[in-house]
Amino acid sequence: MTTNSIITNEKSPMLGEEKPLIFDASHMKNESNIPTQYIWPDDEKPCVVAQELHVPLIDLRGFFSGDPAATQQASRLVGEACRSHGFFLVVNHGVDSNLISKAHRYMDTFFDMPLSQKQKAQRKIGEHCGYASSFTGRFSSKLPWKETLSLRYTAKENSSHIVEEYFQRTLGESFNNLGNVYQEYCNSMNTLSLRIMELLGISLGVQKSHFKEFFEDNESIMRLNYYPPCLKPELTLGTGPHYDPTSLTVLHQDCVSGLQVFVDNEWYSIRPNFNAFVVNIGDTFMALSNGRYKSCLHRAVVNNTTPRKSLAFFLCPDKDKVVSPPTELVDYNNPRLYPDFTWPALHEFTQKHHRAETNTLQAFSMWLKENNI
Numbered sequence: 001m002t003t004n005s006i007i008t009n010e011k012s013p014m015l016g017e018e019k020p021l022i023f024d025a026s027h028m029k030n031e032s033n034i035p036t037q038y039i040w041p042d043d044e045k046p047c048v049v050a051q052e053l054h055v056p057l058i059d060l061r062g063f064f065s066g067d068p069a070a071t072q073q074a075s076r077l078v079g080e081a082c083r084s085h086g087f088f089l090v091v092n093h094g095v096d097s098n099l100i101s102k103a104h105r106y107m108d109t110f111f112d113m114p115l116s117q118k119q120k121a122q123r124k125i126g127e128h129c130g131y132a133s134s135f136t137g138r139f140s141s142k143l144p145w146k147e148t149l150s151l152r153y154t155a156k157e158n159s160s161h162i163v164e165e166y167f168q169r170t171l172g173e174s175f176n177n178l179g180n181v182y183q184e185y186c187n188s189m190n191t192l193s194l195r196i197m198e199l200l201g202i203s204l205g206v207q208k209s210h211f212k213e214f215f216e217d218n219e220s221i222m223r224l225n226y227y228p229p230c231l232k233p234e235l236t237l238g239t240g241p242h243y244d245p246t247s248l249t250v251l252h253q254d255c256v257s258g259l260q261v262f263v264d265n266e267w268y269s270i271r272p273n274f275n276a277f278v279v280n281i282g283d284t285f286m287a288l289s290n291g292r293y294k295s296c297l298h299r300a301v302v303n304n305t306t307p308r309k310s311l312a313f314f315l316c317p318d319k320d321k322v323v324s325p326p327t328e329l330v331d332y333n334n335p336r337l338y339p340d341f342t343w344p345a346l347h348e349f350t351q352k353h354h355r356a357e358t359n360t361l362q363a364f365s366m367w368l369k370e371n372n373i
């Protein structure tokens, strides 16, 4: 278990630092002297340019219109991808391209603001949402070269304005337009994720509605990732190697490459495609599929010229839902691989006891056993 670089004492200053480390992108992008906390160990340093991973491009149009042959084809491709590395692309996904463009434009509006203004939405230690510049208060080494704004989303009817309210509450009424766009974007991500859950159900040979119903009242996380340029991109990482602990990630990357996936012992890049979403299986769905579908190690690299943006929607089950595979996926030849758990327990584990680069699901299962949970 990798705990050494997590700052666990909430009041502790940056370890080994005299003055607090601040990641202000407007300065850091011109800095050729990279602070040591951002320099990753040699065996984790990136190859900034990597070979391309050819992931299936799934056209959702036929599935959406109920065409049985197109549905079969889509579910076969999804199944193949999820059994090997868990990454695939979707096109004709039904999300308005103007909405996607606006979501990217408003990221520039937010991240181009002075640090002091972004800090009005500062993510507090122990909280999951808000603005974080490089996690300087959370980790002491291997810091990521990025800023993030994380938002809570829930599909529950009584919280249908949760994102809009967050923007209004933390940044004021002049940010209502951002709130509206990200609320609408999350609603679209929710709809798309639930349709993909149907496809995953079909591809696994369980009832089409099984996973869709499981995630109907999801409590998910929307994350805006902003990676400023770095004059020494070969020394650092935008997002370190990790498995998404969540269930399904629906990611939109702008036209700047950076996403890399670890397959067959090598890092491959996923070429940006503005018309597509990159979808990947997270640890929680790996457990729900009883290990049939893979959650795969991935990371994001940075470059020395162009800022990069990505929008990640992390689908998560409602807090009380027990993560347990459907009976169709468990039998004599396929015994249970992971114990029952709830998403908040796994989430807490990733925040308090574990840094994401090692196999989270295995470490979490062992931790549950060791602690008799």
Ligand SMILES: C=C1C[C@]23C[C@H]1CC[C@H]2[C@]1(C)CCC[C@@](C)(C(=O)O)[C@H]1[C@@H]3C(=O)O
Residues within 6 Å of the ligand: 144, 221, 223, 239, 240, 241, 242, 243, 244, 245, 246, 314, 347, 350, 351, 356
């Ligand atoms: C539940 C979450 C925790 C992280 C954001 C979402 C899903 C993925 C997690 C993360 C991206 C994995 C890599 C490390 C991390 C710290 C990051 O770089 O952002 C993770 C997120 C987090 O803990 O905030």
Ligand SMILES: O=C(O)CCC(=O)C(=O)O
Residues within 6 Å of the ligand: 223, 225, 239, 244, 251, 253, 258, 259, 298, 299, 300, 309, 310, 312
């Ligand atoms: O920015 C990217 O392309 C990937 C980010 C990511 O993997 C994450 O936020 O979990």
Ligand SMILES: [Fe+2]
Residues within 6 Å of the ligand: 242, 243, 244, 249, 298
């Ligand atoms: Fe990720």
